Structure formats: C-alpha cells, structure tokens
Amino acid sequence: MEQRYSRQILFSPIGTEGQRKxxxxxxxxxxxxALGTSIAEMFTRxxxxxxxxxDRDYVEWSNLQRQQLYTEEDAQNRTPKAIALxxxxxxxxxxxxxxxxxxxxxxxxxxxxxxxxxxxxxATDNFDIRMVMNDISQKHSIPWIYGxxxxxYGISYTIIPGETPCLHCMMEQIPLGGLTCDTAGIISPIVQxxxxxxxxxxLKILTGNRDALREKLISFDLWSNQYSSIDxxxxxxxxxxxxxxxxxxxxxxxxNQTRTAxxxxxxxxxxxxxxxxxxxxxxxxxxxxxxxEVEQNPFLLSFSTDANRLVLFQDGRVLVHGTSDVSEARSxxxxxxx
Amino acid sequence: xxxxVNGTMMHLSDNIKTVSDVIDYFTADRPAVVVEHNGNIxxxxxxxxxxxxxxxxxELVNFVGGG
Ligand SMILES: [Zn+2]
Numbered sequence: 455m456e457q458r459y460s461r462q463i464l465f466s467p468i469g470t471e472g473q474r475k476x477x478x479x480x481x482x483x484x485x486x487x488a489l490g491t492s493i494a495e496m497f498t499r500x501x502x503x504x505x506x507x508x509d510r511d512y513v514e515w516s517n518l519q520r521q522q523l524y525t526e527e528d529a530q531n532r533t534p535k536a537i538a539l540x541x542x543x544x545x546x547x548x549x550x551x552x553x554x555x556x557x558x559x560x561x562x563x564x565x566x567x568x569x570x571x572x573x574x575x576x577a578t579d580n581f582d583i584r585m586v587m588n589d590i591s592q593k594h595s596i597p598w599i600y601g602x603x604x605x606x607y608g609i610s611y612t613i614i615p616g617e618t619p620c621l622h623c624m625m626e627q628i629p630l631g632g633l634t635c636d637t638a639g640i641i642s643p644i645v646q647x648x649x650x651x652x653x654x655x656x657l658k659i660l661t662g663n664r665d666a667l668r669e670k671l672i673s674f675d676l677w678s679n680q681y682s683s684i685d686x687x688x689x690x691x692x693x694x695x696x697x698x699x700x701x702x703x704x705x706x707x708x709x710n711q712t713r714t715a716x717x718x719x720x721x722x723x724x725x726x727x728x729x730x731x732x733x734x735x736x737x738x739x740x741x742x743x744x745x746x747e748v749e750q751n752p753f754l755l756s757f758s759t760d761a762n763r764l765v766l767f768q769d770g771r772v773l774v775h776g777t778s779d780v781s782e783a784r785s786x787x788x789x790x791x792x
Numbered sequence: 793x794x795x796x797v798n799g800t801m802m803h804l805s806d807n808i809k810t811v812s813d814v815i816d817y818f819t820a821d822r823p824a825v826v827v828e829h830n831g832n833i834x835x836x837x838x839x840x841x842x843x844x845x846x847x848x849x850x851e852l853v854n855f856v857g858g859g
Contacts, residue, residue, distance in 0.1 A: 489859045579859040604858040627836045628824050628855060629815065640858060671826070673853045680798040682851045684828040689835070718857065 459501050472661030479660045480504040482571045484559055484587060486535035488520045489601050490577030492649035495523060498543045504551040506567055509535040510558045520642035534753045556753055557769055558726060559583050561706040564590050573659055574598035575652055579718055588621040589703040592696050597659055601652045605638040606677035608648035612655045612667055619690035620697035627689055644676050714780050723783035727770045762786055796849040812840040814850055824855045
C-alpha cells in the first residue's frame with residue numbers, strides 16, 4: 455500500500471486490513487474549534503475515506519492559541535472555520551474527501567449529515583448539541599465519542615449504542631443539573647490529551663478493533679496532575695428515553711426552542727431566523743453601510759457599530775457580539791436585519 | 793478523616809459524613825459530577841445515603857462542555 459500509511463500499517467493491530475477498512479469510512483466531526491481541528495488533522499493524516507465537518511463560527515484571533523491549522527490570515531479574514539479547515543486538510547492529504555458545512559447543528563440538519571456515517575466525533579462546545587448528537591446516535595445506531603475541555607481539565611467517553619450507557623443516562627446522574635457555561639480559559643495541551651483519546655478510540659472502531667475499546671469514562675487535569683478512569687456501565691438505564699427499551703429521542707424535538715442561543719463564554723448570542731429565506735449578503739451590506747462599518751467575505755458579513763458587532767452568515771444566522779442578553783440581542787437583530 | 797480523592801490523599805473534617813457532603817466540599821462551584829465510591833459508580837439518589845469512612849476512595853468526575 456501507499457508509503458504514506460506505512461508506519462500505521464506496521465502497527466500490527468491496524469495492519470493492511472485495518473488500513474483498508476479505514477479508507478472505506480465516513481466520519482462526522484461536529485465543531486471545528488480546538489478539539490475539531492486536532493481530530494480532523496489526525497484522521498486526515500491517518501487516511502479516513504471521508505470526513506464531514508460542521509461548524510457555525512468563524513476564525514478569530516483568540517482561537518489561534520490552541521486551534522491548530524488556523525492562521526493569522528484566517529483570523530484577519532474571519533474565514534468560517536469549516537471552510538478554513540477544509541482547505542488545510544486538503545493540503546495535507548488529498549486522498550481524503552472533506553465536506554465542510556458552515557451551519558448550526560440542529561436535529562434536522564444532523565439527520566441529513568449522518569447518512570452513511572460510521573462514527574461521530576464530538577468537538578462541540580455545548581451540551582445542547584451533544585444531547586442531539588446522542589439521540590441521533592441511538593436512533594441511527596452510530597457510535598459517538600464525547601470529548602470536552604476547560605482550563606487544564608478534560609474528559610472523554612465512547613458511546614456505543616446497544617452496549618454502553620448513553621450521555622443522557624449519565625446526565626441523569628448529575629445532581630442539580632449543574633452544567634454551567636465554562637468561562638475559565640483553556641491551555642492547549644489538554645486539548646491534545648482529549649483528542650488523543652478520542653482519535654485512538656475512533657481508530658479502534660474504524661479499523662475493526664472494537665475489542666480494544668477503553669470502556670471507561672476518563673478525566674484528567676494536567677495542572678493539578680489528577681487522572682481518573684471509572685467504570686460507568688452500571689449507569690445504563692433501561693428506561694432512558696434516548697437509549698432505553700422504548701426510546702422517544704426527546705432532544706430531537708428541541709429544534710423549535712433554539713431560535714436563540716447564548717454562546718458559552720463568548721459574550722455572544724446566536725439568532726437563527728424562523729424563515730428559510732437566505733439573505734442577500736451584498737444587498738444587506740449596501741443597506742447597512744451608512745449605519746456603521748461593514749466588512750464582507752464570500753461567506754459572511756460583519757457589521758460594527760460603536761457598541762456591538764453583528765455577523766450575518768449565508769444561512770441567515772446572525773451572531774450578535776458584545777452581549778449575553780438574549781432580549782438585547784434580539785432587539786439589535788431586528789433593528790438591523792428586520 | 794483521610795480520603796483518597798481523585799488519587800490524592802486528603803484530610804477532611806469529621807463533619808463530612810456522606811458522599812453528598814464530599815461533593816459539596818469539593819465542587820461548590822461545579823457540581824456537575826458523577827461519583828465513584830470505592831470502585832462503585834453511584835446513582836445520584838445514593839449520594840446522600842452512602843456514608844463514607846476513613847480510607848475510602850472517591851473519584852469525582854466533572855462533566856464539562858468546552859470544546
Ligand atoms: Zn441512555
């Protein structure tokens with residue numbers, strides 16, 4: 455086989471057969487931030503068949519400290535992350551088909567993306583989308599790998615439908631539903647530790663080595679030097695509405711409630727319009743230019759006033775920067791975008 | 793009382809009697825945890841009923857969301 459993969463083929467649990475299997479696979483990576491860029495690079499180099507990437511955001515200067523592959527030029531241009539990542543990955547390995555989507559991930563959109571997908575990798579920054587991924591995983595019987603980071607702390611778990619507990623089973627065991635927005639900052643080594651675990655588990659699944667799966671919930675803190683690995687199998691709940699005997703997939707009904715979302719730790723609110731109407735970016739730029747500073751690239755336009763910045767995407771979504779207040783964000787949205 | 797918490801031996805006040813007390817003590821600002829006690833994963837209903845004793849081993853795993 456190609457020299458490119460020779461060291462991976464020499465690794466005996468993968469071998470020629472594992473490499474051949476990997477080339478047939480289709481991965482879906484949700485999120486193209488710190489975790490997503492790292493995972494995507496590993497699977498592109500490893501020689502996956504196809505990688506679909508979905509992300510709703512664009513590259514900013516504050517991303518460059520840890521989100522590998524992005525450059526100053528991407529931050530300068532506010533290139534959507536999915537687009538910037540696709541370009542870099544194609545330069546690394548042209549054999550891998552990369553499909554990039556600049557989009558929010560809703561239940562409906564995820565249903566469209568999962569056709570033919572062998573594995574989903576979690577690189578998102580919020581539990582709303584994870585719970586949707588979790589229900590889709592159960593409904594379509596596709597494994598997915600949870601990963602998350604904050605500060606110097608990271609966590610990961612591999613969810614295999616029909617075998618392990620699902621994320622919903624585990625969330626049910628958390629007191630007070632105490633999931634808060636993480637605003638503690640982050641160092642890049644913890645990203646690599648989590649994605650190393652996600653990618654290793656992914657390689658096992660995609661090369662026919664499920665026997666080697668870890669089966670434990672792991673967490674680590676690289677600053678306080680704590681490592682933990684626990685068996686959570688007992689949390690699998692037969693009456694779970696996502697993975698139990700008669701599932702109702704409650705998080706797939708969630709689409710209609712999510713017209714607005716506060717982006718964690720970002721002082722930003724996302725507004726998704728209810729109509730499917732696609733905006734005319736050029737026309738909107740002309741309309742707004744008397745009212746403030748307008749900058750545009752092929753994927754989005756950025757409009758700044760003294761106090762706020764609003765970014766309009768091709769799919770009609772708007773990110774309102776400079777506020778975490780949903781009603782304030784809504785009123786700014788209506789003032790400028792009707 | 794001495795407890796092994798996430799691999800580190802900790803000295804805690806004897807006022808700490810149950811797993812719930814341990815959670816409150818260590819995660820006041822971040823209560824999104826699942827707990828393993830002496831190798832057994834606990835459901836949240838048992839946090840307040842499982843008593844701890846000297847030398848117990850506790851793993852607290854925080855569920856975080858960043859990516
Ligand atoms: Zn479940």
